[in-house]
Amino acid sequence: MAEASAPAIATRQPRFVILRWLKLRPGAAHALPVIAFLLIGFAAPLAWVIMFSFMPERSFSLLNEPTLDNYVTIFSGTTYRSFLWSLGLAAVTVILLALICYPIAYGLTRVFGRWSTLLTLLFTIPLFVSENVRLYGWILFFIKNGVMLGTLKSLFGYEGETWLFTEGMIVLGMVYVYMPFMLFPMTLGVSMVPNETRDAAFDLGASRWQVFKEVDLPLAMPGIVIGFLLSFVLAVGALVEAKVLGGQRVIPIVHEIELAFTYAQNWPLGAALAVLLMLVVGTLVMLVLRRFDLDTILGRR
Amino acid sequence: MFTSKLSRRNFMQQSALWAAAFAAGGTLGLRKAMADRSKELNILCWEGYNSAQVLDPFRKSTGATVKAESLTNDPTMINRLRAGEMNVWDLINVNNPWARKVMWPEKLIKPIERARFEPYFAKMLPAFKPPYRWAMDDSGENMLGIAQRFGPYSFVVNTDKISRASAEDQGWDLWNDNANAGKYGVQESDDWNVFDLCCIAGFDPFKEHTDAEVARYTETAKRVFKNAKVVGDLATMNQLLVSGDIDFYLTGGTYSCSPARADGALNIRGITPNKGPMPGGKGGIAWIEITSVVNNPNVSPLAEHFLEYVQTPDMSHTVAFAEGTFNPVTQMGDPECFKLFTKEELEIIQWDSLEEEMARSAEYDIVPDYPKLLDIMTAAKREVSGG
Numbered sequence: 001m002a003e004a005s006a007p008a009i010a011t012r013q014p015r016f017v018i019l020r021w022l023k024l025r026p027g028a029a030h031a032l033p034v035i036a037f038l039l040i041g042f043a044a045p046l047a048w049v050i051m052f053s054f055m056p057e058r059s060f061s062l063l064n065e066p067t068l069d070n071y072v073t074i075f076s077g078t079t080y081r082s083f084l085w086s087l088g089l090a091a092v093t094v095i096l097l098a099l100i101c102y103p104i105a106y107g108l109t110r111v112f113g114r115w116s117t118l119l120t121l122l123f124t125i126p127l128f129v130s131e132n133v134r135l136y137g138w139i140l141f142f143i144k145n146g147v148m149l150g151t152l153k154s155l156f157g158y159e160g161e162t163w164l165f166t167e168g169m170i171v172l173g174m175v176y177v178y179m180p181f182m183l184f185p186m187t188l189g190v191s192m193v194p195n196e197t198r199d200a201a202f203d204l205g206a207s208r209w210q211v212f213k214e215v216d217l218p219l220a221m222p223g224i225v226i227g228f229l230l231s232f233v234l235a236v237g238a239l240v241e242a243k244v245l246g247g248q249r250v251i252p253i254v255h256e257i258e259l260a261f262t263y264a265q266n267w268p269l270g271a272a273l274a275v276l277l278m279l280v281v282g283t284l285v286m287l288v289l290r291r292f293d294l295d296t297i298l299g300r301r
Numbered sequence: 302m303f304t305s306k307l308s309r310r311n312f313m314q315q316s317a318l319w320a321a322a323f324a325a326g327g328t329l330g331l332r333k334a335m336a337d338r339s340k341e342l343n344i345l346c347w348e349g350y351n352s353a354q355v356l357d358p359f360r361k362s363t364g365a366t367v368k369a370e371s372l373t374n375d376p377t378m379i380n381r382l383r384a385g386e387m388n389v390w391d392l393i394n395v396n397n398p399w400a401r402k403v404m405w406p407e408k409l410i411k412p413i414e415r416a417r418f419e420p421y422f423a424k425m426l427p428a429f430k431p432p433y434r435w436a437m438d439d440s441g442e443n444m445l446g447i448a449q450r451f452g453p454y455s456f457v458v459n460t461d462k463i464s465r466a467s468a469e470d471q472g473w474d475l476w477n478d479n480a481n482a483g484k485y486g487v488q489e490s491d492d493w494n495v496f497d498l499c500c501i502a503g504f505d506p507f508k509e510h511t512d513a514e515v516a517r518y519t520e521t522a523k524r525v526f527k528n529a530k531v532v533g534d535l536a537t538m539n540q541l542l543v544s545g546d547i548d549f550y551l552t553g554g555t556y557s558c559s560p561a562r563a564d565g566a567l568n569i570r571g572i573t574p575n576k577g578p579m580p581g582g583k584g585g586i587a588w589i590e591i592t593s594v595v596n597n598p599n600v601s602p603l604a605e606h607f608l609e610y611v612q613t614p615d616m617s618h619t620v621a622f623a624e625g626t627f628n629p630v631t632q633m634g635d636p637e638c639f640k641l642f643t644k645e646e647l648e649i650i651q652w653d654s655l656e657e658e659m660a661r662s663a664e665y666d667i668v669p670d671y672p673k674l675l676d677i678m679t680a681a682k683r684e685v686s687g688g
Contacts, residue, residue, distance in 0.1 A: 058672065060384040081683055139537065144544045162546055165531045247531030248489065251683045263491035264675055265376045 046278075052271035059268060070272035079256060079273070083280065086252040089167075089242075090235035093174040097182040097231055098224070100175070105187040105223075106216075120187075123180055135173055135244040139164065165247030173241035178234055182227040189223015190216070225292045229285060236281050253277055342603040344369040345378050346394035347590065349450070349623035350611075359610055365603055374492060375399050382409045387597055391604040394592040397435035398666045400445040401591075405438050410593040412443035413605055421447065421612045426634035428659065435591055435664070446593035447608050449620060450628040452650075453573045453658040454493065454665075455500075455585040457553035459542045460568045468549070472574025472584050475549060476501045476521075482528035486550040488538045493552035495674045496586055496665075498522050504578050506586075507666035510674070518674060522681035532682070535626075536560070542569050555650050556588075559627035562649045571651060573658035585662035589631075614638035622646060629655055 054066040057073070108116045126134060141147040142164045152158040163169060193216055201211045217224075239254040248255075253273065260270030342365055344350060351369035360367050372378050375395040382390065382404070393410065404410045422431035429448050436446055456475070458468045468475065475481055487494060499506035502521040504514050530547055531537065538550045539561035554571035561569040577584025592611075594604045611620055617632035618641040629650050632638040642652075651658070668674060 060380060078680055078683055081686055085686060139540070143540065144546045146544065164546070243533065244537070247486070247529075247533055247537075248682065249531075250686045251679075256679070256683070259491070259679055262377050263374055264672070264679070265380050266672075 049271045049274055052268050053275045055268040055271075057268055058264075058266045070269050071276075073269060074272060074276065079253075082251050082253040082256045083277075085250050086236050086238075086254065086277075087280070089170060089174060089238070089250070089252065090232050092171055093178060093235045093238075094182070094228055094232045096171065096175050097179060098186075098228065101179065101183045101186050101227065102190075102224075104183060105190045108187050109191045123183060127180055131177055131240055132244070134177070135240055138169075138173060138176075138245055142169070164245060165249055167246065167250060170241050170246040170250060173245040174235055174238050177238070177241065178231045181234055182231040185223045185227035185230060186220070187223070189220035189227070192223065193219040221292065225288065229288060233281060233285065236277070338599055338601045339603070340365045342367045342392070342601045342607060343390050344392045344394065344607070345381065345390045345595075346371055346392070346592070347373065347450075348625045349620060349628075350394055350592075352623040352625070354619050354623050355611070355616065358616075359607060363603060363606070365601075367603075367607075374490070376492070379404060379409065382595065383407070387595060388599060389597075390595045391597055391601040392592055392607060393595050394590055396665050397448075397589040397591050398664075399591075400593045401435055401438060402667050404593065405443070405445050408596055410445060411596045411600070412438075412445060413447070413594055413608065415444040417605070418444055418447055418608065421609075421632075424635040425631040429589075429631045429634070435589055446591040447612065448589050448591055448631045449611060449617065450630055451587065451589040451659075452555040452628050453571060453585050453587045453655070453662045454552060454554035454556060455497070455571070455573050455662070456549060456551040457538070457542065457558045457569060457571050458549040459545075459547075460570050462545075462548040465570060465572065468572045469575045472577055473497070473500045473503075476525055476528075476551070479528070481548075483530050484548045485529060486531040486533065486538050486541055486547045487526065487529045488535050488550055488552050488557060489532050490552050491675060491678065492668075492671070493586075495668060495671060495678055497551045498525060498678060499668075499674070500574075500577055500579075500584075500586075501525060505580065505663075506668050507579075507663070509669045515670075515673070515677070519677050519681065522678045523685060526678075526682050527685040539566075539569060542566075554585075554587075555655075556626050556628055559649050560625070562651075563627060567648065571658075573654075573661045575661065579663035581663075583661055583663045585658060586665055587659055587662035588665045614641060618642065621650070 048062075051062050053070055054068070055062060055064050055070075056067050057069060108119060112119060139146075142162055143149070144162050145153065146162075149160050149162065152160060197219065198211055198215055201215045206214065237254050239252060239258065242248065242250045242252050242255065254277075257270050257273045257277070260266045260273060264270075340363070344367070346369055348371040349355065351371040356367050356369060359365070372381075378393060378395055379399055382393065387409065393404070395404075400410060419431045422429060422433050422436065425433075425448065432441055432444075433448060436444055436448055438445055456468075458465070460468075463471075463475075471478075476485070496506040498518055498521050499510075499514075502514070502517045504510065504517075510518070526532070531541060535553070535557040538547070538553065539558060541547045542550065542558075543561060543566050549572075554573075558569045558571050574584030576582045579586070592608060594600060594608075610616060612632060614632065614635060614637040617630045617635075617638045621628055621630045621633075621642075627646070627649050629652070630638070633642070647653075
């Protein structure tokens with residue numbers, strides 16, 4: 001009897017376990033395909049990069065004995081300069097974007113009225129053109145005998161030197177390219193401030209500055225924080241601006257990663273740089289998110 | 302119960318297990334692929350061979366699916382093979398030394414049928430007559446590929462600012478003259494930039510370097526990048542030469558300045574120095590592409606057929622003037638091919654001085670201490686950042 005029932009249990013048991021598990025946790029079961037997709041498409045390449053960062057320099061296989069040499073190379077050299085340039089340029093870009101975008105966002109929400117849609121469209125259209133093409137457009141604008149200097153020369157006889165290939169041009173390019181990523185979340189944030197709240201503050205005797213500081217800014221904060229995060233993370237990864245408009249006067253960290261993976265053919269070093277960049281940016285983002293909890297500022301808790 | 306404790310020791314074992322698992326998967330995939338590659342060809346190449354002008358007639362005549370991926374540096378292409386893409390590619394098109402000195406010893410490529418291809422070499426320009434060194438292995442027995450595009454590649458000047466004769470005489474010292482600070486650009490092409498920095502520093506790039514030479518190279522790299530107005534791609538360099546923002550740039554030659562010359566800017570010219578630190582006092586460096594058949598276990602039968610296809614006079618001319626950049630081809634030694642080139646086309650590729658420039662150029666070779674020199678150059682670029 002016992003001998004006869006044993007195989008039946010053995011064949012039925014796994015199916016039973018899966019069914020019970022599915023029944024008990026339908027949410028998890030339905031999330032399985034997405035989890036599998038994320039594991040294969042997102043986690044696996046990241047894990048690959050992380051593992052490569054521990055391989056000996058200039059190796060192309062993960063079948064070597066792990067080593068910390070790449071990290072030692074990075075910390076003992078001058079690569080920190082590239083990190084500082086990337087973080088510095090991104091910080092300057094984000095600050096400039098905040099200063100430029102807040103008035104525009106305010107205008108789009110409260111001042112421009114029916115023109116807002118058209119203006120929003122004008123800010124959106126450049127996104128449909130490749131970044132490279134837009135930046136080469138700036139080259140043609142600023143180049144000697146180009147749109148700006150050529151016009152000044154022909155109209156006023158003024159012969160100036162090009163402004164291209166300077167740090168200022170890199171910032172200009174980054175502000176130009178990443179503006180929509182600050183502007184639109186910020187506009188959303190500003191539009192979340194109820195007019196009634198502002199009116200009430202004015203009625204209670206608040207000055208314009210007090211309304212801005214106590215009402216506008218805190219209530220628009222979700223959009224502002226998202227704009228900051230989005231544009232900062234993108235700007236830290238900026239490469240083309242420094243290459244095209246900066247003429248490589250500055251070597252950002254992403255350029256170092258590219259060099260390691262191409263000309264130097266040092267995948268492990270490139271991987272180690274990428275891991276460090278992820279850690280630095282991840283840490284900064286986590287610090288901001290700890291200070292401004294998105295769920296709280298979005299009013300979900 | 303299964304327990305796993307990863308240590309340095311068993312890391313290798315576990316890695317090997319995973320590798321075996323992947324290899325098993327790969328083998329299964331391969332079996333499937335082996336069934337049919339007769340209508341498929343994959344080419345890893347410099348730009349031009351991937352153009353529709355070159356590939357479409359071949360696709361039409363063979364009915365094959367031809368995929369070509371273009372990259373712009375040799376080590377990246379070769380490392381794609383090393384990193385496991387041997388069973389993906391059928392042809393690889395890189396500069397001369399890689400086939401003979403690297404890919405053949407590492408068994409990344411296989412020989413082509415010598416009897417079938419030697420007659421093509423016989424019709425090429427005199428410098429490429431068989432047995433052509435870069436197309437053969439060390440023993441001289443195995444033919445490793447065919448030669449087609451080539452050209453001198455040192456630097457480019459705007460002859461309205463510096464005459465050709467003066468640039469040829471001054472040669473690499475243009476970069477040693479501090480009065481030229483801010484007047485030049487550097488075309489980003491890191492392996493070639495390394496060669497040029499060696500030439501500016503006054504020694505042959507293609508040998509092992511002494512500590513004193515490395516020190517001189519380091520100083521030169523910092524100075525050259527500090528004094529450069531701009532570092533960028535060839536399109537930017539040509540544009541800045543035409544606009545007058547810069548007067549000359551390294552690295553460059555027929556390949557890089559041909560788009561500007563094709564636009565009518567014949568004052569933009571590739572220059573080969575009259576003298577320099579290479580053996581025999583040669584001042585320039587030249588490249589010759591060798592296209593080889595990848596040692597793919599299931600190589601497409603169309604691979605060698607394609608090599609023959611691009612040898613025809615018509616197709617050679619098309620390859621020389623495929624989209625992007627324009628270059629001389631070895632098949633110009635065949636009158637049937639040469640007559641297809643118009644006067645304007647010959648002007649674009651500087652045919653008037655090609656022979657003498659090639660004679661003054663050393664051939665692109667492997668730099669034994671390249672990784673070290675590249676790292677020094679990258680550090681120099683970083684250190685003058687924002688300076």
